[in-house]
Amino acid sequence: MARLDARDKQTIQKIEKLAESVLKSVTGGKNPFVEIPVRSLANVEFNTRRRLIELRDQKQKRYFFNVGMAKKFMQTFLVSDACRELIESKKTTSIRDLYYMTKHTLGETKQNTFEEQEESDPIIEDLEVAIDSLREELHLFATGRGSMVGPMTIRDSGDTIDLRRMGSGGWSVPSIVEEHVVELKKHEAKYVLLLEKDAVWKRFNEDKFWQREKCIIVTGQGQPPRGVRRLVQRLHSELGLPVYVLVDNDPWGFYIYSVLKQGSINLAYESMRMAVPKARFIGLSSFDKAKFELPSNVAIKMNEQDSSRAKQMLAYPWFKDARWQREIGEMLRSGEKYELEALSRRGISFITEEYLPRKLRERDWLE
Amino acid sequence: MARLDARDKQTIQKIEKLAESVLKSVTGGKNPFVEIPVRSLANVEFNTRRRLIELRDQKQKRYFFNVGMAKKFMQTFLVSDACRELIESKKTTSIRDLYYMTKHTLGETKQNTFEEQEESDPIIEDLEVAIDSLREELHLFATGRGSMVGPMTIRDSGDTIDLRRMGSGGWSVPSIVEEHVVELKKHEAKYVLLLEKDAVWKRFNEDKFWQREKCIIVTGQGQPPRGVRRLVQRLHSELGLPVYVLVDNDPWGFYIYSVLKQGSINLAYESMRMAVPKARFIGLSSFDKAKFELPSNVAIKMNEQDSSRAKQMLAYPWFKDARWQREIGEMLRSGEKYELEALSRRGISFITEEYLPRKLRERDWLE
Structure with missing residues (x-):
């Protein structure tokens, strides 16, 4: 294991510790178990001090000598062993x-260790919380999605990459962006701008907004995938860069901002390393329509689902601030939503040349 | 217009020629019209010599003085004028x-030029066929998706990019990859490998398969988007590189191969510049399961839809070859499909170290 880096060694030690605790109870004549934090809504809370959605302390024990639990118990060790193998062979x-x-046939039976992926996915999440490691630390990746450019040099898997010279396509943000894969090097960036839409990111890249403004522009093409969220969090926490989020003016856009900021209920156990509580919502605000004189025919009527989503958001603890209540209230009052592309009605580069510079200049954002 | 490159100048000329022909008929006292090739199934055929799905010659005339056509006529010129503006301002x-x-309110009325995007999209396609320009030449892009690395240097929008040093993420293939944006420079590649799945592409990248084998690896994350198809076509036609396609063993995988190879019915007017008739299907073949000794529990039962899709394919003119009939027939006979990831049952790098090298060595592909 000498050739493994510190992080990988630590993850393997955590896996082994889990296995040892089980072994010990076997040799002690006890019914072996693993202890796993409960990932249900009842065990999730919004931590108002840290401003994060977090898991509470409730745990469940998974016993080996229990008809209902034995299969899951076995699966947990099958998955943890496969992850150990991955880490040791330095593969992802x-x-x-x-x-x-990990799909095997058990002995001479026709029973499989796993029938469907729906069975193995929750076991991975169990393992993540049980040993407090992100799945990326277990060498598991999700589909990559998202592009990034800006005044910054990085190292990705040993290659030095200058994000100032990435052409029109940009750098594909990988799914695993932990320090042992992606290192942040020299930069002159003053902030990070996360754009909901790929098409809008392209506008900002083509207009070289990032060069003029000295910022990093990144898109996750909709709800940002784990890699993009984790990388934005690293840029914020390690380099102290403020993060601005620019999304459509609709409940889905607000939700994207909300997940980036506080984390989500499903992945509450990861908020600590994924969320950016100080992320700033720079637009589109429901008040921008009037402020930037958009013609009325670019607005879209909200449907039932939009309205009920917006009403739910009014009740979120992290949207309790008066300015947020006013923002969401205005959307509901008008009954209208509109997209980032609607700004093009004022000119193709209106968004990069007038809209965003003015919003930044007037400090016109919500936190 | 002096600063525009040759391709852009040509596209503008085509747009102007369209406008002039209309003007001429107005001054000549005639009912002005534009002539647009028909894009329906009835006007599509498989050209057996060129091995491409192509449009036939049938055209329709769109008249200005016609109650049913006037709006579309106006829209066609609205769109072509916006594209001219884009090209002249060098933006996409x-x-x-x-x-x-292009969404305006008409005069004092409450009528809009376009109500929904569903109205403007077909007008773009009309314009493409009417003046024989790809939408990328009209400076319009689609969502970018897909990653690429390999022993090759390119220039993208003026930046030199070494695809040998792209780390784990790779280069994001942009939507517009025409020569004036992406130039192909020095390379040592012997072939192109198109992978259906992003996760599999990551395996090939992490194992540095492209370095060992001197090939370009590219993924479109499912059905490849226009940028990936066009770029693969350029690598094939300009550099003479053979193209291998590796997809899941299911009707959807076969369809991805089929579209890359012959083009599709919907976009028949673009086959000439998008399709690679000589693309080789390297796997997964229905016969690989036995050849590579995969356990039976990695196979997935085909459903009704799979079977009827496969039966349709048996009838495609480009799958009439006996070897293809045997391939698709075997899928139907077994009633089973399986995914690229199933090869991992034999080991995590089985696909890069044993499966693909053997397939290439034994020339075990279909054309």
């Missing part, structure tokens, strides 16, 4: 691949 | 953006 893979890797 | 944009750019 997808959760789909892991499902196939 | 999305078709969503173009919809907003």
Whole structure:
């Protein structure tokens, strides 16, 4: 294991510690178990001090000598062993691949260790919380999605990459962006701008907004995938860069901002390393329509689902601030939403040349 | 217009020629019209000599003085004028953006030039066929998706990019990859390998397969988007590189191969510049399961839809070859499909170290 880096060694030690605790109870004549934090809504809370959605302390024990638990118990060790193997061979893979890797027929029976991937995915999440490691630390990746450019040099898997010279396509943000894969090097960036839409990111890249403004522009093409969220969090926490989020003016856009900021209920156990509580919502605000004189025919009527989503958001603890209540309230009052592309009605580069510079200049954002 | 490159000048000339022909008929006292090739199934055929799905010659005339056609006539010129403006200002944009750019209220009425994007998209396609220009030449892009690395240097929008040093993420293939954006420079590649799945592409990248084998690896994350198809076509036609396609063993995988190879019915007017009739299907073949000794529990039962899709394919003119009939027939006979990840059952790098090298060595592919 000498050739492994510190992080990988630590993850393997955590896996081994889990296995040892079980072994000990076997040799002590006890019913072996693993202890796993409960990942249900009842065990999730919004930590108002840290401003994060977090898991509470409730745990469940998974016993080996228990008809209902034995299979899951076995699966947990099958998955943890496969992850150990991955880490030791210095390889990474997808959760789909892991499902196939761990799918065996049990002995002479026709029973499989896993029937469907729906069985192995929650076991991975169990393992993540049980040993407090992100799945990326277990060498598992999700589908990559998202592009980034800006005044910064990085190292990705040993290659030095200058994000100032990435052409029109940009750098594909990988799914695993932990320090042992992606190192942040020299930069002159003053902030990070996360754009909901790929098409809008292209506008900002083509207009060289990032060069003029000295910022990093990144898109996750909709709800940002784990790699993009984790990288934005690293840029914020390690380099102290403020993060601005520019999304459509609709409940989905607000939700994208909300997940980036506080984390989500499903992945509450990861908020600590994924969320950016100080992320700033720079637009589109429901008040921008009037402020930037957009014609009324670019607005879209909200449907039932939009309205009920917006009403739910009014009740979120992290949107309790008066300015947020006013923002969401205005959307509901008008009954209208509109997209980033609507700004093009004022000119193709209106968004990069007038809209965003003015919003930044007037400090016109919400936190 | 002096600063525009040759391709852009030519596209503008085509747009102007379209406008002039209309003007001429107005001054000549005639009912002005534009002539647009028909894009329906009835006007599509498989050209057996060129091995491409192509449009036939049938055209329709769109008249200005015709109650049913006047709006579309006006829209055609609105869109072509917006594209001319884009080209002249050297900018590119999305078709969503173009919809907003061209959405006006007509005079004092409450009528809009376009109500929905569903109205403007077909007008773009009309314009493409009417003046025989790809939408990328009209400076319109689609969502970018897909990654590429390999022993090759390119220039993208003026930046020199070494695809040998792209780390784990790779280069994001942009939507517009025409020569004036992406130039192909020095390379040592012997072939192109198109992978259906992003997760599999990551395996090939992490194992540095492209370095060992001197090939370009590219993924479109499912059905490849226009940028990836066009770039693969350029690598094939300009550099003479053979193209291998590696997809899941299911009707969807076969379809991905089929579209890359012959083009599709919907976009028949673009086959000439998008399709690679000599693309080789390297796997997964229905016979690989036995050849590579995969355990039976990695196979997935085909459903009704799979079977009827496969039966349709048996009838495609480009799958009439006996070897293809045998291939698709075997899938139907077994009633089973399986994914690329199933190969991981034999080991995490089985696909890069044993499967593909053997397939290439034994020339075990279909054309």
